[in-house]
Amino acid sequence: TQLLEQSPQFLSIQEGENLTVYCNSSSVFSSLQWYRQEPGEGPVLLVTVVTGGEVKKLKRLTFQFGDARKDSSLHITAAQPGDTGLYLCAGANTDKLIFGTGTRLQVFP
Amino acid sequence: EAGVVQSPRYKIIEKKQPVAFWCNPISGHNTLYWYRQNLGQGPELLIRYENEEAVDDSQLPKDRFSAERLKGVDSTLKIQPAELGDSAVYLCASSSGRLALPKNIQYFGAGTRLSVL
Secondary structure, eight states: OOOOEEEOSEEEEETTOOEEEEEEOSSOOSEEEEEEEOTTSOOEEEEEEOSTTOEEEETTEEEEEOTTSSEEEEEESSOOGGGOEEEEEEEEETTEEEEOOOEEEEEEO | OOOOEEEOSEEEEOTTOOEEEEEEOOTTOOEEEEEEEOTTSOOEEEEEEETTEEEEOTTSOTTTEEEEOTTSSOEEEEESSOOGGGOEEEEEEEESSOTTSTTOOOEEOOOEEEEEO
């Protein structure tokens, strides 16, 4: 069974702080995706990383895929209240997405 | 262009009652997924359709859950009878092709929140 463990499970910080969310697995994935989900909505794709060691930036968000394509991290610089939500990583193999356990982020003004 | 549409948004039922959820995927998307998401956790795949064929239903509890996608477009997911542990958000998603190709993105609907009392 492929599992994706995210840490931390919960994160509550002040506006302006930096944070990192980790996504770890013992399995290799062809690609890894990060989603953000707000209450009452479905997950929305933020980024897809494909190559081991790949780094992608989306404004204040930096995503990295591990060299062995088993883990990933999401770093947010100067968090804002609008970053609040449930962050999900998801590993893709063939036609299936395996979602991580989720990290709930709360950013206070 | 409309996204993935799900209805109803909320459903409250008593245990042992039947319930059905409906999903209209993005036009042209051949692949449709049903997920179940417990509070604060990641979605778990229940069933995947390629057109009208269910190609992966290994995680679907077949004793009480059923799904159909008769014309390869809309889909319904049914639970009969519902149990207390079925309370969750049921998400539908669609994509235009194989997820192993990074260009193929999975789009999610807003989900149906089910509460079983």
